Amino acid sequence: MKRLILLFVSALVLVSCDTDDGPNIAYDIALISDADLPEYFDKDETYDINVDYALKSACHTFVGFDGNQGKSEENDSIFEYNITVISSYDPALTECTIESESLSRSSQLFKDFQVKSEDYTTYRFNLLSGFDSDDKPEYITIDVPVGEPEPETPEENTNV
Template sequence: MKKIILFLSIAFSFAACNIDDDGPGISYTYVEILDATLPAYFIVDEEYEIDITYDIGSDCNTFSSFEYNGRPHQEHDSIFEFYVNAIVSYDPNNVANCTDTGLIKTTNWTENFKLNSDQYEVIRFNFLSGTNTDHTAKYLTRDILVGEPEDTPEETTE
């Protein structure tokens, strides 16, 4: 009985390996964010839609996700920064209808954003928009004020 179990476990381990599959897997890459539509200001506990337009690269790519994180600004404690990256995937095993002729697509994405604190005066969004010649990240930066702007009194003429 022990020999049968040993033989079956060895047989299953060889059957699980497919040595014919040496093709590449799905790859992910960042793409350029072209524009972002944001409100003029954020009010605490309100929810906002943020439209992000990005270049998908070609019709061989599929939008995967947005990667974003936030942190307080290093020098100004009144600013909170978000860094946003758009990610697409490419599956070389699924290219039956794919024609990589340099076709560029731009798609909008909406994320619901809710600010939970008025601890910061400015929310700074840094959208990855490419790389510089020295291969450092280049960002499209938008600063959004926190709190409704004060109404300016109308000028009176006497």
């Protein structure tokens, strides 16, 4: 009886070790080409912020955003967001047979983004857009001031 139980358990272990559980998933970076940001943020207003990016192939799919945020090390009146787009694909596929008219996509980075604090005068968005020849990341940096900026050149006073 003990041998029968040992044989049954051994067979169960061998069958459960099957490694073909379906497609594998690997993650990759999709490069950002643009972002839909306002000229400035009004305090307590809400904004939907979208990001445009390009997938590496039609076999890649959007997973989400990754990054970090915090006060700028260079200027404590700037709050920074460092954003990367993550995609996934099946590395077992040797050729991508899925066709797509365009690999460009857009996804919502923030829904109802709101500036609530007066601690920062600028919100900086560093969006991963590529890598240089030394494989160092390159970013599209967009600074959005809080409050309508003053005109660069003073308007003439017409009330003489």
